[in-house]
Amino acid sequence: MIFRMILFYHIVISFLFLLVLPVLPLVWILSPKRRANLVQRLGIFTSISQKKKSQYRVWVHALSVGEVTSSVPFVRALKKKMPEAEIVFTASTRTGFETAKKQLGLESGQGLVSVLGYFPFDLWLSVIRVASRIEPDLICLVETDLWPGFLSIMKHRGVPVVLINARLSPRSLKGYQKLGRFSSLFFSGLSHVMAQTAKDAQGFEQLGVRAQNLSVTGNIKFDQPCIPMDRQERIRLNQRLGIGVSQRVWLAGSTHKGEEKMVVEAFVRAREICPDLFLIIAPRNPDRCQKLMADLPAAGGKPALFSDDKDKKQTADILFIDTLGELSRAYAVCEFAFIGGSLVAKGGHNPLEPAMFGKPILFGPHMTDFQEVESLLVAAGGGARVNQSNDLARKVMALLEDPALANAMAEASQRVFAENSGALDRIIEILKGEYL
Numbered sequence: 001m002i003f004r005m006i007l008f009y010h011i012v013i014s015f016l017f018l019l020v021l022p023v024l025p026l027v028w029i030l031s032p033k034r035r036a037n038l039v040q041r042l043g044i045f046t047s048i049s050q051k052k053k054s055q056y057r058v059w060v061h062a063l064s065v066g067e068v069t070s071s072v073p074f075v076r077a078l079k080k081k082m083p084e085a086e087i088v089f090t091a092s093t094r095t096g097f098e099t100a101k102k103q104l105g106l107e108s109g110q111g112l113v114s115v116l117g118y119f120p121f122d123l124w125l126s127v128i129r130v131a132s133r134i135e136p137d138l139i140c141l142v143e144t145d146l147w148p149g150f151l152s153i154m155k156h157r158g159v160p161v162v163l164i165n166a167r168l169s170p171r172s173l174k175g176y177q178k179l180g181r182f183s184s185l186f187f188s189g190l191s192h193v194m195a196q197t198a199k200d201a202q203g204f205e206q207l208g209v210r211a212q213n214l215s216v217t218g219n220i221k222f223d224q225p226c227i228p229m230d231r232q233e234r235i236r237l238n239q240r241l242g243i244g245v246s247q248r249v250w251l252a253g254s255t256h257k258g259e260e261k262m263v264v265e266a267f268v269r270a271r272e273i274c275p276d277l278f279l280i281i282a283p284r285n286p287d288r289c290q291k292l293m294a295d296l297p298a299a300g301g302k303p304a305l306f307s308d309d310k311d312k313k314q315t316a317d318i319l320f321i322d323t324l325g326e327l328s329r330a331y332a333v334c335e336f337a338f339i340g341g342s343l344v345a346k347g348g349h350n351p352l353e354p355a356m357f358g359k360p361i362l363f364g365p366h367m368t369d370f371q372e373v374e375s376l377l378v379a380a381g382g383g384a385r386v387n388q389s390n391d392l393a394r395k396v397m398a399l400l401e402d403p404a405l406a407n408a409m410a411e412a413s414q415r416v417f418a419e420n421s422g423a424l425d426r427i428i429e430i431l432k433g434e435y436l
Contacts (some may be wrong), residue, residue: 002184010124010152063092063145073220075087088113162192165221187208191213241313248274248276249279251338254284263279263389280318282320337351342363342364345366347370360383360413362395380415
């Protein structure tokens with residue numbers, strides 16, 4: 001039954017590819033975003049080097065920015081456990097690739113991985129081409145990005161595929177369940193699923209993953225190393241961001257379309273009680289910054305871009321971070337943070353980066369992708385839910401006017417971060433016992 005479904009899947013995907021093939025040259029010409037990875041993801045050209053004889057290769061894959069960031073502690077732990085192994089790392093998106101290049105140290109020449117590339121499209125020839133160059137002994141997928149064609153080919157080649165830090169939101173579970181028997185295409189090729197929570201594991205079991213192939217290991221995001229930020233580094237970062245000595249800083253990270261307007265509305269209201277309030281907005285897609293900045297003057301803000309010159313930033317009260325790799329460090333210099341993707345139905349983003357620095361954390365009602373972390377933060381008093389701009393403004397003003405509340409939330413968020421580590425040790429132990 002599985003064989004027939006996989007065969008049908010490959011035929012359908014190949015047919016759809018033939019339909020879009022005539023327009024691919026146009027896509028390549030008109031879309032810089034697609035041009036960056038289209039040829040590599042098709043497997044026609046790839047920067048991935050051929051495997052050497054007797055070399056043990058682990059292929060680690062992360063979809064985009066969030067998953068790449070989550071994977072860094074795992075890659076570091078894996079490299080420490082198996083220094084002789086060659087780690088090949090892939091991402092699916094251009095922003096994920098660029099983030100990996102920075103966070104894995106490849107720009108400095110001291111990379112945690114040996115090879116960085118793009119994950120192939122789920123076309124039979126593309127997967128075969130890339131997999132034949134990598135020749136992995138073990139594949140570790142981080143959190144998500146399951147493709148039936150890829151999994152079936154790896155199973156046929158006898159390569160174990162492990163899903164680590166696995167999560168399954170209620171929305172995703174319902175989506176897979178609607179597929180009926182076809183949902184097995186996404187899970188039958190997995191050798192092991194290491195879930196973040198017992199609830200996630202229960203969901204995977206409902207979708208057909210056998211109990212003996214399931215483990216609850218926790219969330220590796222809690223094991224990310226604290227970013228070192230001493231007083232001098234914070235001063236330098238304040239200067240780079242254009243933050244004045246007397247200004248109080250609110251950071252809205254990983255925002256999506258529709259959220260920036262609500263954040264700015266709340267900022268304008270909060271500034272009535274705190275004229276020195278400085279707002280930093282880091283959109284999930286930095287390419288949106290120019291348009292967002294152009295739309296803001298009517299709201300009363302004085303916007304600037306992080307890439308602008310020093311003089312322009314010093315006269316601004318709203319700063320847009322229009323480059324990758326700055327958000328994590330910027331959380332160190334804010335007084336409190338708002339997590340984007342949560343006032344609109346995008347599932348939310350990682351609230352642990354501000355928690356690492358001990359910041360009060362605000363988020364909207366749509367934190368389904370980080371439900372466990374959100375619940376821990378709310379229960380401990382380190383995070384608070386808000387609805388729309390009016391509620392957001394009230395919470396921001398409360399934090400500005402009540403230092404005791406802000407300090408209590410800050411201490412609680414950092415405590416949540418510190419008390420929930422250990423997932424990496426459990427994951428490495430399972431891999432060591434079964435695959436390494």
